[in-house]
Amino acid sequence: MKSPITGKPMELVRGKTTLEFRKEQFEVVYHSYRCTDSGEEFEDEELGNLNLGQVYNAYRAKHKLPFTEEIKNTRSQYDLPATTMSEILGFGVNQYRLYETGDIPSETNARLIQMAANPDEFLRLVELSDAVKDRQKEKLLKRIAELKQEKTSWKIMQEKMLGVHMPCEFNGYRKTSPEKAYHMVRYFADNLKPLKTAINKLLFYADFYHFKKTGTGISGLQYRAIQWGPVPGQFDYLFKMAEEQRVITLKYEIWDGDKEMVIIEPATDLVFREDLFSEEEIKSMQIVQAKLKSLKTSQLVDISHQEPAWKENIDGKKLINYNYAFDLIGV
Incomplete structure (x- = not known):
């Protein structure tokens, strides 16, 4: 990355620092580019994502919240669209999709998603919801039954x-x-x-x-x-x-x-x-x-x-x- 001040290439630097997220402090290895002439530091999109990602990861781990890959896998195992998954869990129509792309769920919503990963718990949620009906529900119940069988002693x-x-x-x-x-x-x-x-x-x-x-x-x-x-x-x-x-x-x-x-x-x-x-x-x-x-x-x-x-x-x-x-x- 070139310095927006001098136009010269900048050096990549990193060091430990503390960043705040949701009123909590987290130590991260902060990455930036430093202009050797002015001493000022800058981020590009890649480094910004890396720095913020460290904070988000630490926050999720501390509060035992599901990560995006887990959230995606929970829905994909049932072969459901994100809108239907959102409705079954009682979220807004597109909320589940936002969680799959990086939004961090509230603790209440996180626990529902974690419950849904268990086919037995998800079955209870499906039965309480009106989001799926008739043929779609029949297909979903069949898939839930298959997943319950797949949790073999070998796994x-x-x-x-x-x-x-x-x-x-x-x-x-x-x-x-x-x-x-x-x-x-x-x-x-x-x-x-x-x-x-x-x-x-x-x-x-x-x-x-x-x-x-x-x-x-x-x-x-x-x-x-x-x-x-x-x-x-x-x-x-x-x-x-x-x-x-x-x-x-x-x-x-x-x-x-x-x-x-x-x-x-x-x-x-x-x-x-x-x-x-x-x-x-x-x-x-x-x-x-x-x-x-x-x-x-x-x-x-x-x-x-x-x-x-x-x-x-x-x-x-x-x-x-x-x-x-x-x-x-x-x-």
């Missing part, structure tokens, strides 16, 4: 084993999505067929790079600092469950006589599900792949050891706050 187990968490600063303000995590693994398996150690680093860099650009992660995975660099908190379960779901194949080979290598390869009966990701998320994964694809596993480990995210959390093998993304070195 419950994978959520428990993988560690599904509500949005917070340790998962990039994204509710953990096992399916997205599996297909992030698949994306890199399709293109690189990496070792398990390497893919742990690629996942870390994809999630943290996306947070650096947008203020949210991709998968909702939590990462921990261990000897070999940042890794998903339950990475062994992640790969095993991805293989169980036939998204990837784990190939075991012996190297140097007695050392076991685990290579991540794409499974043959399923393809990478691009529809799970936004265009921005796909772009972030593409950038990470392009930047790191030529590196050997040992080089990826070395680079990850230079990250403040690893250096400042390796003692005690602590979880890594996604705010370390703003200090990212590797990408």
Whole structure:
């Protein structure tokens, strides 16, 4: 960005500051462009969204309000238009659509949306509403019944084993999505067929790079600092469950006589599900792949050891706050 005062290119600067939202104070990593001649600082639209997004995310997490992705998913699972969803919940006609595009719901409306995510609770709301009738209602009730059946013991187990968490600063303000995590693994398996150690680093860099650009992660995975660099908190379960779901194949080979290598390869009966990701998320994964694809596993480990995210959390093998993304070195 060029300075509106001098017309010269400005430097990108960032630092911690406190911003107010709804009469509450939140600490953010504030980004701006600084004019080197005048010392004045400016935002463009991208940086403004990143700065405000940090405040909104912190506010939602503090008050346990649903994030936009959760709100979209709640409606899409019932295959309803936003106007109908609004009417069932007793909102204004277009209110649900506004929540899906970033408006933060009141606490009362937020709790209704969170209740609606549960098919049993949503059924009660539908029965109390006159918003759907006849054939549409019959179709909706059938869909609710299907969703109740889909909550199988396998889904419950994978959520428990993988560690599904509500949005917070340790998962990039994204509710953990096992399916997205599996297909992030698949994306890199399709293109690189990496070792398990390497893919742990690629996942870390994809999630943290996306947070650096947008203020949210991709998968909702939590990462921990261990000897070999940042890794998903339950990475062994992640790969095993991805293989169980036939998204990837784990190939075991012996190297140097007695050392076991685990290579991540794409499974043959399923393809990478691009529809799970936004265009921005796909772009972030593409950038990470392009930047790191030529590196050997040992080089990826070395680079990850230079990250403040690893250096400042390796003692005690602590979880890594996604705010370390703003200090990212590797990408």
